Amino acid sequence: MMKKKDKSIYIIGHISPDTDSVCSAIVYAHFLRERHKKHVIPARAGELNSETKFVLKKWGEKVPIRLKDATGKNLIIVDHNEIDQSIPHIRDANILEIIDHHRIGDVETIHPIPFENEPRGATCAIIADRYSWFRIPFSRKIAGLALSAILSDTLLLKSPTTTPKDRVLARKLAKVARVNLEKYGKELLEAGCDLINHSVNKVILTDFKTYRKGSRKIGVGQVPVIGFKKAMDRKEELLKELVRLQKRSYLALFLMVTDVLAGGTYLFFSGDEGEIKPLFKKKIEKIPGLDGGIIYLPRVVSRKKQIQPNLLKLL
Ligand SMILES: [Mn+2]
Structure with missing residues (x-):
């Protein structure tokens, strides 16, 4: 019997995943489903850290599946674009899109693809902007997850990577998520400090x-x-x-x-x-x-x- 080709599109961040990598995959998968894209699956490239575990539990989101090998997979890459930071055999994957906020690295593709790179506080901030462009409302959970990614990557908006757009977005997301930005941010960072x-x-x-x-x-x-x-x-x-x-x-x-x-x-x-x-x-x-x-x-x-x-x- 012929093995059926895996039609799924996996969204995946970098190895040693952090909250931005994991939440970006989840939030972008949700966005694409809202845009009627099927077979989109958020994934992770390794063990979750304690901060990310805290975040997923807090917002009632299940842990994304773990992908160990990219061979033959349809992938959307978030929060990185360097081979050394990807899951193994990324060269043998079908990369469909990249969204990132790091330096341009060395991931290569055969065909032209959408590649959005912007110096922002978090990849998830770039993704959250798309909700606004397409007028897709944030649910409380999606807002909470996106906010968590931004607060984590920017260390409560204090990192020099934080942009004015990120600050405005974070305040908006905190409102929808119904959390106090400062208080929740501290809780989140503390969860990562063990x-x-x-x-x-x-x-x-x-x-x-x-x-x-x-x-x-x-x-x-x-x-x-x-x-x-x-x-x-x-x-x-x-x-x-x-x-x-x-x-x-x-x-x-x-x-x-x-x-x-x-x-x-x-x-x-x-x-x-x-x-x-x-x-x-x-x-x-x-x-x-x-x-x-x-x-x-x-x-x-x-x-x-x-x-x-x-x-x-x-x-
Ligand atoms: Mn990031």
Whole structure:
């Protein structure tokens, strides 16, 4: 018997999924169904973090199915456009559309496709705009999910990636979702802050991105915290694991420990200190007997806007 071809269209965000990636898939799937597109299925590219679990529970949305391989699948890609951040075999997928708010990466297609990229606070903000254009009303749940994505990615609208349009949109969504923006935003960020209590390996790799040029590869993890005490109590353990992972396959490896309420980041790094130090021009804290180091970066919260452009110089 012939195997039936999978006609479904999966909407999927990046690996190490965050709230924006997951909610973008759900909200865009809902939008497309409203536009009478059939067979659209929101998916996820990995385990959910605790913040996203909190969000889905809060708004009564079920966990999207997990996609482990892109081969032969019809995909709409949200919240990324780099092969290294996609599920395996993305080159063998049929990519139908991309919506993103990151730098233009290296995902290639055979045919021309709709590709919307805008420097906004969250991919889900770009998607929410489409509801307005097509006059599709937000249900309370969809507003709640879109709001969660925006508040998560912009750290309660405080990240420098936040645009004026995002602020207006977030206030509108909060109204429809019937939540207090500040109060709900804090609850959401707090829900994500238990990651620091997990194993050092999980702390580094849960919200993790790699960037590559040829065989040169760097990686940057980020862990949200409220107050630095727990992280700094474990700094030796964290740096040791970072050094171990870096030496295995990375030119340089970083972990941003970011205070999501007060702002500010402790950047743990492992790699060529002579190359990394000039990028930040800040004092490096060393731990005796360990390579790498720790740099305090006041007011830095955004990997994409405040860290990544600097680190890409290493490639
Ligand atoms: Mn995003």
